[in-house]
Amino acid sequence: MEFKKELKILFWITAVFAFAFFLPIESARFNTAIAATLDLVKWYAQEHVILCLLPAFFIAGVISVFVSQASVLKYFGAQAKKWVAYTVASVSGTILAVCSCTILPLFSSIHKRGAGLGPAIAFLYSGPAINILAIILTARILGLELGVARTIGAVAFSIIIGVTMSLIYRKEEKAKREEQMNIIPLPEKRPMWQTSLHFFTLVFILVFANWGKPAEGDSSSIWYYIWYYKWWITGFFSIILCYSLIKILKIKWHWVLGAFIVTLASVILSNNFIESNKLKPLVPMLVGIISLSIITIFDKVDGENKTWTLATWDFAKQILPLLGIGVVIAGFLLGSTHDGKAIAGIIPDEWVSALVGGNSLFSNFFASVVGAFMYFATLTEVPILQGLIASGMGKGPALALLLAGPSLSLPNMLVIRGIIGTQKTVVYVSLVIVMATITGLIFGSIF
Numbered sequence: 509m510e511f512k513k514e515l516k517i518l519f520w521i522t523a524v525f526a527f528a529f530f531l532p533i534e535s536a537r538f539n540t541a542i543a544a545t546l547d548l549v550k551w552y553a554q555e556h557v558i559l560c561l562l563p564a565f566f567i568a569g570v571i572s573v574f575v576s577q578a579s580v581l582k583y584f585g586a587q588a589k590k591w592v593a594y595t596v597a598s599v600s601g602t603i604l605a606v607c608s609c610t611i612l613p614l615f616s617s618i619h620k621r622g623a624g625l626g627p628a629i630a631f632l633y634s635g636p637a638i639n640i641l642a643i644i645l646t647a648r649i650l651g652l653e654l655g656v657a658r659t660i661g662a663v664a665f666s667i668i669i670g671v672t673m674s675l676i677y678r679k680e681e682k683a684k685r686e687e688q689m690n691i692i693p694l695p696e697k698r699p700m701w702q703t704s705l706h707f708f709t710l711v712f713i714l715v716f717a718n719w720g721k722p723a724e725g726d727s728s729s730i731w732y733y734i735w736y737y738k739w740w741i742t743g744f745f746s747i748i749l750c751y752s753l754i755k756i757l758k759i760k761w762h763w764v765l766g767a768f769i770v771t772l773a774s775v776i777l778s779n780n781f782i783e784s785n786k787l788k789p790l791v792p793m794l795v796g797i798i799s800l801s802i803i804t805i806f807d808k809v810d811g812e813n814k815t816w817t818l819a820t821w822d823f824a825k826q827i828l829p830l831l832g833i834g835v836v837i838a839g840f841l842l843g844s845t846h847d848g849k850a851i852a853g854i855i856p857d858e859w860v861s862a863l864v865g866g867n868s869l870f871s872n873f874f875a876s877v878v879g880a881f882m883y884f885a886t887l888t889e890v891p892i893l894q895g896l897i898a899s900g901m902g903k904g905p906a907l908a909l910l911l912a913g914p915s916l917s918l919p920n921m922l923v924i925r926g927i928i929g930t931q932k933t934v935v936y937v938s939l940v941i942v943m944a945t946i947t948g949l950i951f952g953s954i955f
Contacts (some may be wrong), residue, residue, distance in 0.1 A: 626674030834919025904952020
């Protein structure tokens with residue numbers, strides 16, 4: 509045993525030494541890939557963590573603590589009516605408008621509360637896939653047929669993949685159903701409308717804080733005006749959150765008022781002392797989240813309020829490290845593409861463009877695999893595809909990437925594995941890739 513331990517230490521020392529010895533720092537592509545990795549990590553930290561992930565963790569905490577197990581079981585449980593469970597799960601993205609990483613704490617939360625595997629997987633897929641703004645952008649920039657196909661495909665995928673997963677693991681689902689029959693639901697602590705108000709207030713803060721700017725020249729649409737006034741809208745829902753904290757969670761009003769004043773002061777200071785428009789909203793959001801954490805952690809009136817923040821922290825501990833690892837790997841392999849800027853990863857872009865031309869089985873399969881492993885922030889898949897189509901990408905592979913890409917990513921897979929295990933993750937990812945490939949092949953043969 510001691511010998512094996514020493515041998516293991518020797519192996520790792522040798523591996524690290526070999527890595528350092530053969531480090532290809534003279535290679536331009538390697539250095540570019542390193543630059544792409546750092547660029548993606550920085551962009552992800554600035555654009556995604558504070559505005560997107562942290563609010564999502566709090567929303568997951570609400571599901572975990574305030575939403576009763578009876579409510580989750582009613583709509584998503586193994587005994588729930590299938591048409592209700594899959595209908596609710598398959599259209600969830602129209603409300604959430606999140607990316608493949610932001611959906612993870614919400615998926616983890618409903619899974620822990622006893623949701624059936626099929627509806628939970630349908631929710632996991634549909635959350636990032638059925639983004640109304642992304643579908644409209646797809647139709648306007650990439651063509652109406654791609655926009656319609658993406659909409660139909662995303663809804664159908666979420667249901668078919670969910671049902672398939674449920675059938676594959678039907679023995680486990682049967683055991684879960686029998687176990688849930690013995691659960692005696694606790695009485696609701698507060699009316700459902702109060703929990704719903706608190707939940708959807710946080711959801712709307714998440715949605716509007718991350719509302720993306722529409723395409724250039726689209727300054728007359730409702731989407732543009734929502735983007736233009738998004739921080740006023742976010743501020744309005746923040747005031748409703750204050751009301752919810754006082755009236756629903758029963759937190760002392762002067763604590764909430766103090767947190768509101770501190771957050772408002774951070775808005776004024778950031779507007780006056782931070783030059784970057786991109787960084788200005790990060791300070792108030794971070795101050796607001798810290799303030800919310802403090803007043804809930806130290807609340808003595810209701811122990812659930814402290815539990816909410818602790819549950820939020822548990823989700824952050826579970827998900828953030830794996831996401832970080834995934835973003836680093838994705839950036840190094842596939843590069844960084846955002847804000848009209850593209851930095852190549854270690855895999856040349858030309859290879860990707862050359863491999864997804866036409867409408868062969870391989871080109872659709874390759875587009876599905878690349879889409880599944882590459883990280884797409886909400887809406888970024890459209891300009892990326894626009895560039896690939898201009899470089900010769902076929903319409904079939906384009907749809908395959910649209911159906912596999914937004915709902916999956918390497919960081920997403922690493923976290924899913926930690927929630928449902930390696931085998932189920934492999935089956936889920938395989939189903940998405942196979943279905944995207946077949947759908948792209950059919951679509952490409954028609955159009």
